[in-house]
Amino acid sequence: MDSEAIVRELLVEGLDDWVPVDRLVGLAREESERSGTDFRSLAVRLLGDLVKDGLMDVGELGDTGFEPWTGDTDTVLARIVAALDQVDWRPAGGVCWLANTPEGDRTATR
Structure with a gap:
């Protein structure tokens, strides 16, 4: 599964x-x-693409449901990487969540 397929799969899952x-x-x-690349680098690149392209927001689940993290893309990515580093890149549902933006929904349904 290449990067485009991963993004597409995440966006389709994000519809629901x-x-x-x-x-x-x-x-x-x-x-x-499959490809022999570093998974951390790939994950960070994919996260960056999703956020920079306005397809998904990053946040956590709180009292009001999904609560997006604030800050620019670089700040949000640094926060994710730091949180993933703390759990040795095995998040087990505790680091953050991704939510489709309206543009992400439109892309997923194309």
Whole structure:
């Protein structure tokens, strides 16, 4: 599964519910095993593309449901990487969630 297929899969899943970052990390691991690339680099690149392209927001689940993290793309990515580093890149549902933006929904349904 290449990068475009991973993005497409995450967006389609995001049509129905919020997506745990675990899913992205798992797909990056699978692709890296197939292609021999570093899964962390791939995961960070995919996260950056999703956020920079306005397809998904990153946040956590709180009292009001999905609560997006604030800050520019670089700040959000640094926060994700730091949180993933703390759990040795095995998030187990506890690091953050991804939510489709309206543009992400439109892209997923094309």
